[in-house]
Amino acid sequence: MATGRLVEVYLDLLSQPCRAVHILLNCAKIPHRVHTVALRKGENRTPDFTRLNPMQKVPVMVDDGFVLTESDAILKYLATKYYVPEHWYPRQxxxxxxxxxxxxxxxxxxxxxxxxxxxxxxxxxxxxxxxxxxxxxxxxxxxxxxxxxxxxxxxxxxxxxxxxxxxxxxxxxxxxxxxxxxxxxxxxxxxxxxxxxxxxxxxxxxxDAFDQAxxxxxxxxxxxxxxx
Known part of the structure; x- marks a missing residue:
């Protein structure tokens, strides 16, 4: 597993795709930091977040400067980059x-x-x-x-x-x-x-990752x- 830095994720756990990302990060023990973006409060429309993701949606992942904005892509990237157990996204x-x-x-x-x-x-x-x-x-x-x-x-x-x-x-x-x-x-x-x-x-x-999410x-x- 890559070490030395944290994957930054921007999530609102009322969002279904955000929960999927959250569960994988915790199950696979990928070092990460969660930034909460409350959609109901419009925090996804702030200038700072809009610069990060012009689509104003969550989840967003930032990994050593690499920004990714779709849950499907984020899950597969994490499973590939961080050498999690192969069953999550098989190589075969x-x-x-x-x-x-x-x-x-x-x-x-x-x-x-x-x-x-x-x-x-x-x-x-x-x-x-x-x-x-x-x-x-x-x-x-x-x-x-x-x-x-x-x-x-x-x-x-x-x-x-x-x-x-x-x-x-x-x-x-x-x-x-x-x-x-x-x-x-x-x-x-x-x-x-x-x-x-x-x-x-x-x-x-x-x-426990299920109920936490x-x-x-x-x-x-x-x-x-x-x-x-």
Whole structure:
């Protein structure tokens, strides 16, 4: 492993991709420093952060002056540069291609569909002070259910993790997205035992890093439930 400096990461742990990066850094014990960028406070729009990432999005990684701004690229860079256990991003071409296959699919399927449920149930009502738009929520849940079916049939099948017998960065990206609706108290895997078992395997594989990354989401859930 490269030593002598810290990887700098700019994260908001309410962001699903930021949690995936956070988990990998802690599991792989890559020396790093976290800079919190609170999206809800507009800290991603400050002049300093905009100079770092003109797209004003998190996560951002800075490694010895090298700036990277997409979670998929950051995860794969860290796994390659810092010689983490090979299972995270396998070097064998076919196994690596399976990870790339999922992560390419992820950004137009798992990510937007799980995120939309959280946006409709938590973010929009909090920002506007209006009730949840039930018609839009039902449609979003239907789209998400279709995505969950594809996760089971296309990727998980009968193997323990999305891309084979070992956990990879693909599992981190996926599980952090599928946890997001927990912020409203909704477990979207309630009727999906196959995916529930997969989530449990991911949690076991990453240990305390899972709950550390999701603490802010649990807090939102608990505050909402206390008001009911």
């Amino acid at each position: 071409p076919e196994r690596r291609a399976r990870v790339d296959e999922y992560t390419a699919w992820h950004h137009s399927n798992t990510r937007p569909h799980a995120a939309k449920v959280f946006i409709l149930e938590v973010l929009l009502p909090a920002q506007s002070g209006t009730p949840v738009e039930e018609v839009r929520l039902v449609r979003a849940l239907s789209q998400l259910d279709d995505t969950l079916g594809k996760l089971e049939s296309m990727f998980l099948r009968r193997q323990p993790f999305l891309c084979g017998d070992d956990i990879t960065v693909a599992d981190l990206l996926a599980v952090c997205e599928l946890m997001q609706p927990v912020g409203s108290g909704r477990d979207i895997l309630l009727d999906r035992p196959q995916l529930q078992s997969w989530r449990s395997r991911v949690q076991s594989a990453v240990g 999701h603490a802010i989401l649990y807090a939102i859930r608990d505050r909402r439930q206390a008001k009911l």
